[in-house]
Amino acid sequence: MSEYLVVLTRRSIKWSKLLKGKGKVQKNVKLKRYVRKGIPNEHRGLMWMAASGAQEQLDKNSGYYQTLLGAEHDPKLVETIRTDLNRTFPDNVHFRKTSNPCMQKSLANVLVAYGHHNPAVGYCQGMNFIVGYLLIVTRDEEKSFWLLEALLGRILPDYFSPSMLGLKMDQEVLGELVRLKVPRVSQTMSDNSVTWTLVVSRWFICLYIDVLPVETVLRIWDCLFYEGSKILFRVALTLIRHNEALIQQAQSLPDICQTFKQITAGPFVEDCQTFMQRIFTEPGSLPSTTLTKLRATCRSRIIAEEP
Incomplete structure (x- = not known):
């Protein structure tokens, strides 16, 4: 780990120079090489959003996530998701009920919103772990929602459909x-x-x-x-x-x-x-x-x- 920390520090300096505070990135050979060598934690959320097209979708659909959260929810979907919350990373400090803030609430919100956004998929076991990781990296519900949409809608289509x-x-x-x-x-x-x-x-x-x-x-x-x-x-x-x-x-x-x-x-x-x-x-x-x-x-x- 001590050796890896040296690598991370070096990569972090290179990434900061490359991005220069820009919120947008252009895909090219150099960027691909940088990504393969690892994105530093502080730039990870930004890069995932930009590279996957999730940021573009968020910008086009401003307020959509909040609308989904505010709509009437299917009680069956909510109950299925609630059952899985305690099983999601029980050893991770962010997902313990005693944590403040506890990520379980955000996890439930993203999964319920996605279930209504894509009723053909609804909720499948496995999605809770994926959203858990997205939340840990982005610390943002709306970004996690659009990253999930990019994964399930474009990068891995039909992985979580009923027929899988x-x-x-x-x-x-x-x-x-x-x-x-x-x-x-x-x-x-x-x-x-x-x-x-x-x-x-x-x-x-x-x-x-x-x-x-x-x-x-x-x-x-x-x-x-x-x-x-x-x-x-x-x-x-x-x-x-x-x-x-x-x-x-x-x-x-x-x-x-x-x-x-x-x-x-x-x-x-x-x-x-x-x-x-x-x-x-x-x-x-x-x-x-x-x-x-x-x-x-x-x-x-x-x-x-x-x-």
């Missing part, structure tokens, strides 16, 4: 990518009849929250908001490829499940600086055209298999 088609599709896509890039792991999965959903659904649905260490997750999200969902595959492929030998040793379904829990802990993922460098080298090239084709194939297959 986007989520199922991307897990299948990961399976195809592993077959192409780490064939021996793919073979181990087939030999033991293990579906990808079984071992990676939590990675994707929680966007690595409570799967990887906090600082590593924030660094992944920096790239997710800037570059899109491709980052989720880069992270998954790096974890799998780096632990290829370990996964191959697994002899049964329980063994494989245990190994996949194991590979998300330890020094490799705790050193977020090195880990983030590896996600852009270890999986090799990952063209958007390849992802688009794989998604179309997997989507058709899932729809065809549904009763």
Whole structure:
């Protein structure tokens, strides 16, 4: 950590020079390089808002969030959300009922507002953790609402819809990518009849929250908001490829499940600086055209298999 603090201080000075107090940013190669090396905490909210298009939506829809909060709420939705509040980061000081202010109230507000903004999704488990992270970074309900809208509406469409088609599709896509890039792991999965959903659904649905260490997750999200969902595959492929030998040793379904829990802990993922460098080298090239084709194939297959 002491080494990482030196890196953070250096990055912070560079970012302050780059932004020069500007509230707007222009996407370019230099900025992408900066984002991949990590956004300092003090600029993170601003950058996520700008890069994801959330700021643009907030500016276009001034007062919309307050209108949603002021409208009549569906009691069933409110009750479902309320049930999950205490389960959201119970160990985090900001989410304890004794805290002042306690973020549980803001968390409930953002989730209820989003449930009414997008009734097709409403509320799904997993969304509470995502909004919790957004609130910790932005300390702002309205910004968190628009960042959630950017994630669920544009970056990860259909992840949280009732059928969760986007989520199922991307897990299948990961399976195809592993077959192409780490064939021996793919073979181990087939030999033991293990579906990808079984071992990676939590990675994707929680966007690595409570799967990887906090600082590593924030660094992944920096790239997710800037570059899109491709980052989720880069992270998954790096974890799998780096632990290829370990996964191959697994002899049964329980063994494989245990190994996949194991590979998300330890020094490799705790050193977020090195880990983030590896996600852009270890999986090799990952063209958007390849992802688009794989998604179309997997989507058709899932729809065809549904009763």
